[in-house]
Amino acid sequence: MKNGFTNGIVRLREKLEAACSEVLARSDDDNGFIRKERERAMASFKRLGFPTQAMEAWRSTDLTATLAQDYRIFTEAPETGQDIGQIFQCDIHHLDTDLVTLLNGWYVDHGQAIRQLSCGTVVGSLAAARLAYPALFEAHYGRQADVAAGGLNAINGAFALDGVFVYVPDGVTAGKTVQIVNIINSDENIMIQPRNLVILGKGSKLQLVHCDHSVRHKRSFINSVSELFIGEEAVLDHYKLQNKDNDSAQVTSAFFEQQSGSRLSSTVITLNGGIIRNNLHVKLSGPGCDASLHGLYLVDREQHVDNKIVVDHMAPDCVSRQLYKGIIDDQAMAVFNGYVHVARDAQRTNAYQNNRNILLTDKATVHTQPHLEIYADDVKCSHGATVGQLDPEAMFYMRARGIREDTSRMLMMYAFAADVINHIRIHPVRHQIDEMVYRRLRGELSVCDQCILDCNAQRPQVFEIDLNKI
Amino acid sequence: MLSIKNLHVSVHHKEIIRGLSLEVNAGEVHAIMGPNGTGKSTLAAVIAGKEVFEVTSGEIIYKSRNLLEMAVEERASEGIFLGFQYPVEIPGVSMTNFMKTAVNEQRKYKGLDPLTASEFLALMEAKKKLVDIQSKLTNRSVNEGFSGGEKKKNEIFQMAMLEPTLAILDETDSGLDIDALKVVANGVNALRRPDNAFIVITHYQRLLDYIVPDVVHVLYEGRIVKTGGKELALELEEKGYEWLKESNS
Ligand SMILES: Nc1ncnc2c1ncn2[C@@H]1O[C@H](COP(=O)(O)OP(=O)(O)O)[C@@H](O)[C@H]1O
Ligand SMILES: [Mg+2]
Numbered sequence: 001m002k003n004g005f006t007n008g009i010v011r012l013r014e015k016l017e018a019a020c021s022e023v024l025a026r027s028d029d030d031n032g033f034i035r036k037e038r039e040r041a042m043a044s045f046k047r048l049g050f051p052t053q054a055m056e057a058w059r060s061t062d063l064t065a066t067l068a069q070d071y072r073i074f075t076e077a078p079e080t081g082q083d084i085g086q087i088f089q090c091d092i093h094h095l096d097t098d099l100v101t102l103l104n105g106w107y108v109d110h111g112q113a114i115r116q117l118s119c120g121t122v123v124g125s126l127a128a129a130r131l132a133y134p135a136l137f138e139a140h141y142g143r144q145a146d147v148a149a150g151g152l153n154a155i156n157g158a159f160a161l162d163g164v165f166v167y168v169p170d171g172v173t174a175g176k177t178v179q180i181v182n183i184i185n186s187d188e189n190i191m192i193q194p195r196n197l198v199i200l201g202k203g204s205k206l207q208l209v210h211c212d213h214s215v216r217h218k219r220s221f222i223n224s225v226s227e228l229f230i231g232e233e234a235v236l237d238h239y240k241l242q243n244k245d246n247d248s249a250q251v252t253s254a255f256f257e258q259q260s261g262s263r264l265s266s267t268v269i270t271l272n273g274g275i276i277r278n279n280l281h282v283k284l285s286g287p288g289c290d291a292s293l294h295g296l297y298l299v300d301r302e303q304h305v306d307n308k309i310v311v312d313h314m315a316p317d318c319v320s321r322q323l324y325k326g327i328i329d330d331q332a333m334a335v336f337n338g339y340v341h342v343a344r345d346a347q348r349t350n351a352y353q354n355n356r357n358i359l360l361t362d363k364a365t366v367h368t369q370p371h372l373e374i375y376a377d378d379v380k381c382s383h384g385a386t387v388g389q390l391d392p393e394a395m396f397y398m399r400a401r402g403i404r405e406d407t408s409r410m411l412m413m414y415a416f417a418a419d420v421i422n423h424i425r426i427h428p429v430r431h432q433i434d435e436m437v438y439r440r441l442r443g444e445l446s447v448c449d450q451c452i453l454d455c456n457a458q459r460p461q462v463f464e465i466d467l468n469k470i
Numbered sequence: 471m472l473s474i475k476n477l478h479v480s481v482h483h484k485e486i487i488r489g490l491s492l493e494v495n496a497g498e499v500h501a502i503m504g505p506n507g508t509g510k511s512t513l514a515a516v517i518a519g520k521e522v523f524e525v526t527s528g529e530i531i532y533k534s535r536n537l538l539e540m541a542v543e544e545r546a547s548e549g550i551f552l553g554f555q556y557p558v559e560i561p562g563v564s565m566t567n568f569m570k571t572a573v574n575e576q577r578k579y580k581g582l583d584p585l586t587a588s589e590f591l592a593l594m595e596a597k598k599k600l601v602d603i604q605s606k607l608t609n610r611s612v613n614e615g616f617s618g619g620e621k622k623k624n625e626i627f628q629m630a631m632l633e634p635t636l637a638i639l640d641e642t643d644s645g646l647d648i649d650a651l652k653v654v655a656n657g658v659n660a661l662r663r664p665d666n667a668f669i670v671i672t673h674y675q676r677l678l679d680y681i682v683p684d685v686v687h688v689l690y691e692g693r694i695v696k697t698g699g700k701e702l703a704l705e706l707e708e709k710g711y712e713w714l715k716e717s718n719s
Contacts, residue, residue, distance in 0.1 A: 391558075391560075393558045394560045396542065396558075397554065397557070397560065397612075398560070399541075399542040399543045400542055400543075400545075400551075400554075401546055401628065401632065402543050402546035402547045402572050402575050402576040402579065402632070403543060403568075403575050404543050404575060405541075411563050411567070411568070411571065412560065412563065414562075415560065415561060415562025415563045415611075418562050
């Protein structure tokens, strides 16, 4: 550990432990379920501590400077005096969503902490869901996000104060896309730990768009954990869009569990951010599942993006496909670690993994590594990783047709990215992301129109949320 | 229109073009023939502006301007078109988008407004007919998965779209059956005008049955060793290139 940072890291650890004790002291649930979960998580954190680069899983990502910052840590939901729904104007044309907002990690409830949509889907705050649906909550909460697996998971579980809860009952097709917007807006440096739980009943369908959004140029550290349970024959389309400012650090962990015959399509688009680590775990628990995991990262300057993917084939006849592509400019760094684990019983598994990178400068770096562990014998697995530059022959071909060099470069980068974008099944979302990627590649995308909502591009004043009033 | 004087070109310090001179006037079709590896594609690429080739001496004047000082895309916008011997595949870039960008960037260079979507589509339909190119090809990525013949036809299609002043076709006939060859030749003939010119690089006299050249040059070891009328092509077809080696050794 770098000297000079040590004190800061110790301070954060002490602060978190103190805040956690505060949370435990005022434990508010009857049966003690969440209390036990928090205690277990805290014990785990005390044992594991923060990740360091000495750990294999964190070898290429250095959180030292992030952890050494002084952050404000919230243990209680601030009172909301302002209807954030009023100031959100979604700019995705033809996309009518059920919008859910988290402000600094807290559910913005508009006076209703949990609601049932006309299609039957339940959407609300995690804290409210715990009380309103205890059986459902306890059956799923903490089942996938293993607090013993990592210090950051553990510390998230030690708080687990709020986040988003979505429940799609058996056989229900969620009518509209559910859109979660994480807004960070603070005059201080803050660390937040949202905790989300998404449950899809048998044969249900859900489209979920998850956007991260920061408003003020203060340092923020997000440590989020999401658990997503996909029941038998259920279908989940999950989109995550990251476009945070350069001072932000974000560790996101999404744990998907798929029951037999279910389908998951996950797309993670990273357009900007300081340090980003995305952990994506997919557990294929039942036979006949299909998981498509797509990612696109476009990073420049000093940015750092690290995608760690684990696909656990536990049951036979499942298919998983990973396609992650990235363009790395300036001194930016990208990391990709894709794990595929095929258990002995998971016969007739098809698992594909592909990571492709374009480096635009000599100083840009990428670390990419496949990790395959296969214990079944009847398996089709393939993996590939490429790191290259833009094809100079193609560049010359385009220029020889009169296309300027910068335009040629743009067209090629855009074509490279299109592979991932074309997998997006919600048309308005695809269109918007397409547009954003285009602007990002032209260097025209600013951090203030970062979210898929693009809410404040023309109206910056709408985001002037005064924390004192909330 | 094009005047090349005593051109010397090297790649990685190896001299490939060794004192080449060539004059092409508006309205003319020149054929350049010669054995493999003598520098035909190099000459074409130098005119188009490929940077790996280093011009060590000599000059190229095009429309009274020093061509060697112009960027690749500027040359294209000034009317130079290279039909590639090996057209490049560009995965993910659709033919339509590629051509639309090229046409409109060239228009912008000339100070013209971009074509509207419908104007562009109409232009594309008209030119597709000219070269008998199938619609499905223009929906695909540039040259990706195209057969050899389709790639060559696609070069002629692009030429038709861009209406160059000086088109250099580098072995556009190689590997084509007689029908495809006729399509290529018809494309060229349809575009011939008193104010433009063609340089047709070929191994075979048969293309020149359909595109009748005004001048035929023989390139050998980086120099033009013989220039004549269209009958020179027939002579080469009969005698092969062996005699060159003898007379130049
Ligand atoms: N990029 C290059 N790097 C090195 N050598 C090259 C390159 N391009 C062409 N050459 C060499 O230049 C010579 C002429 O090639 P080329 O112009 O393609 O001939 P032709 O078209 O007449 O067959 C050959 O010896 C070839 O190997
Ligand atoms: Mg050649």
